Amino acid sequence: MMMKRTTTLAIPSRRVALVAALAAVCCLPDVVGAVEIDTGNPDISMRWDNTVQYNLGIRAGNCDANICGNGQGAGDPTASASDRKFGKAGDVVTNRISDLSEMDFIYKDHWGFRVSGDAWYDQAYHNASAAPDPFFQSRGLSQLPNNQYTNYIKRWNEGPSGQLLDAFAFGRVHVENVPVDIKVGQHNIYWGESIFSTVGGVADGQGPIDVRSALSAPGTEAKALFLPTDQVSFSAALTDRVTLAGEYYLGWKPSMLPDGGTYFGPADFFSLGGGTLLPFIGPGVTFNGEQRPKNEMGDWGIALKLRPEWLDGSAGFYFRDYTSKFPNLVMNSPTSAVLDYTAPRTQMIGFSLSKSIAGVSVGTDITYRRNAALSTFSFAPVFTDTGLGDWHPQGDVVTAVVNGIAYFGKTPLFDSATLTAEVNYSNLLKVTHDPYHLFLGLPQNCGAGTSSPGNALDHGCPTKQEYALDVQFMPIWYSVFDGVDLKMPLFVGIGLHGNSPVPFGDNQGQGSYSIGLTADIRQKYTVSLAYNGFIARHSNDAAGALSNSNSSLGKYWDRNWVSLVLQTTF
Template sequence: MLRKVARRSSGLFGALFAVLTISAAVWPGIAHAYKFDTGIPDLSVQWDNTFSYNLGIRAQDCDPDICGNGKGAGDVSAHQSDRKFAKAGDIVTNRFSLLSEFSVIYKGDTGVRFSGDGWYDAAYTGGPKGDPFFLSQGINAFRNNQYTSYIDRWNRGPSGQLLDAFGFTRLHLGSVPVDVKAGQFNQFWGESIFCFVCGVAYNQGPVDIRKALTDPSAQAQELFLPRPQLSFSATINPELALAAQYFLDWSPSRLPDGGTYFGAADLLTLGGGTLVPFLGAPAVFQGQQKPAHMAGDFGVAVKWRPAWLDGTAGFYYRQYTSTFPQLVIDSASGGNLNVGVDYRAPRERMYAFSLSKQIGGISFATDLTYRNNAELAATPFSNVVAANAAGADWIPRGNVFSGVVNMIDYFGKTPLFDSATFIAEVNYAWLQGVTHDPFNLYYGLKQNCGSDGVATHHGCPTRNAVGISAQFEPIWYEVFSGVNLSMPIFFSTGLSGNSPVLFGSNQGEGSYSVGLTFDVKSKYKISLKYIGYLALHSNDNLGVASNSNSSLGKYWDRNWVSLTFQSTF
């Protein structure tokens, strides 16, 4: 039953939340927090709604290496995405959205919760665009130059999705309280703050990579999407707690769609249906190809808080199916070209440790993980020759150590600000060894990337990788009556090497943002932010397919300005 609820989220529930979004825009009175008077002291029923509007404007013209000049010289793999809004000043998003949350709670520990969001983006009323030269050669990823229904749904709308849908209660086994949850929800284990592939929570749920791109400063736990599961946690005593989860279904991490402003490649969309014209005769992109097991992932955790430690240590064991994509291009089906996104790597096993502790008034934390048989990032374009037989187990795998070390410090009033928060995190990954690589995709084709320096420059994975993220946010209170002002400043980059696993840090690749946020009477938020992207890049050796060391796509020219209004009623 839980699987059916999750899968219907794109239908009945999606339509419902889309209607709520439009209604909120037309009739703001519908969006409000409402506590129902049930007449029962122990029963709380509440409905909360958060309305948001986001206007995004491109900050610089499209790079000719990608967009071309009408006579070629562009990038055949990404011109229709980057040219969707090609000029500085173009509106890249004009989005209305509504997050709706409904909960029923009895005696504070038993109840149900539902949440969902709906959206409409007026910037995507037209189809994709591309370089005239390539289009004149018939190089078009989109039939009739129109988005697929999947791309329309997730980028324009009106549409929506179900997020949380679960029940919970507290039982008592003797004197031990046990909290139980069942349904669709998200759990985030470990201490990672910014890196969503470096800590204990790696692949604990699908990741909204679209949000990670559009909001680089978003913390990792904000990026994970709900997943159908069962879980429990039990406090054995003040020093010891146990937790476990068992997953009932699987879904892929959400990718930006081709032909949109943040599209990584024109053909890339989980929904499939786009064309692959630049590989010869047009082939249909198949979208996501499901893993062998949709259910059965699980994890167990032990939290230990001994008095002598003055902190919390965590011990974890998890088995999980990757939600991250590997692009596969083969001719396995009777000589016909098959292009899609593959998730058929077997389950990985993780052994992990976490520690959080305050030292000198500063909060420090770390996650340390060992991943057995972990999915590795293939050398760029090597998967063109990946599988020569249907269902071939081609995805390279290995044993990987990874982790994060972070700190959070709070500052009081100074002559420059009233208060401030500083967060810094170092992430790292080390490939102990390759355990499965029948097509030599991790090491065997690295000669295509040249010397070590060129290899890093072109995104080839390396044995070691280190990256850093930092955020500083000063706050000024009552700059106007009832108005607080903050200035979040964020920076993230790869310091050394390219991560051996997907979406880890790559040397010289990163993002940054700086902005101002006005909090008006704790009810309205207005944020103005400049968001930029870093990547080493070139188009040498690859002709019309420019290469970069970005972990997903070619974003070095897609800086933008974001203006957001948000209100919870």
């Protein structure tokens, strides 16, 4: 459920937004954390948090001429409008103020409800005009209607707007003296031990992913990117060392993907809300956004967590039956394209392990996925009305995630530090359903028939095996100034070999990195400055009119940027 967009709220200017943000961060009363609401009843606890954040983002370099054109060539007609929106070094790509509001009501420690939501306004998108692609503009064509953002794009990128996040009730019952905690409503459950990978672990498809946040903040932990969904979940402590948990989904939501014409737009026509055009396919061809699953409820899962004394850790066993939250891009008629979410459900058997080894906190997820949806974003869109029935390619896939967190004490270089590393791996065991033969002879046939087949890996073509690495190192200095601690999060994530056979996995030579510095001021305010960049394996055809990227989503190799974030909670 989403909050209705108000029409009476005045849209602040850039100066007003900046002043409001600075006032929120620097001039709040001297309070820490949540506001405790005194109800006069000792059995009732109420708390209200508000996290106010201001984010200023500035582009670090000019738009690549292979995408935006150089006055002589046309550039890339599929991506130039997104890249040209803020095309010069120094352009403000985000000027956003937001508030995350959270309320908890707890009765006798075990009953209550939680409601949370966020609201935002981004002044950088106050101009709803897209940057037209010169190739299409010279022919009176555009990918966004009249080169204007749709209402959907304005709602999610400019605002003022908001959304409801958590909205659930919880309680505890006893079954034969076994305490069972139950949640009903819109919430998120995250199983497994994966830290950075959103698709490599047990939690794959356990909720929609906020891909926009993942792109704008490299190194964000996976569990922070999962969005809540309507469901019923439970956790039963059978003994002090055995826990049984389960969930059943009452609804479905797609992953939140960036919109075309915005700074992180993967393609100019791309938007879950649809209402855009694909003139590079033909005149009058429309893009109609999401095509939802045939059955939006019924995903379910069961988990058994064991903490035997001899293990000195925990092991988990899982079974899940779930619908993909990532789409396939298809032509569902000669004049219409959609983001198709109608692939059949995947069945997963999973195992997780968490324990300390030689002072390092080690975690691992291993999954076997039967009839998993396979990645098709690298292929040309295919027609679904050819009489082949269910066209979605599926296969049996094994994935594995192994990670470790090491802690360091004081050294001459820092007061303390953490090192987090994770390797994820996937293996396509066999293709079980592929009526269009998209996966025949991969990766050699990928790109065949395009303007520049080139190296198959440059097109994001899936391969049988893939593995990738994510590393984050964060040194900390305490009391650098009075009441000020400093952190320096350093992150890099990159595909090392092959391209993921599952949607939105890692691809060889593709990744991101971030170099930051965060000040924690009196444990109430944080100021973060970071340089965020993209690593990309890419190429261009001989005419310079189309760029190819090994990314599973977009062409981001020139969109490095600097972010300044001011935040406080009250």
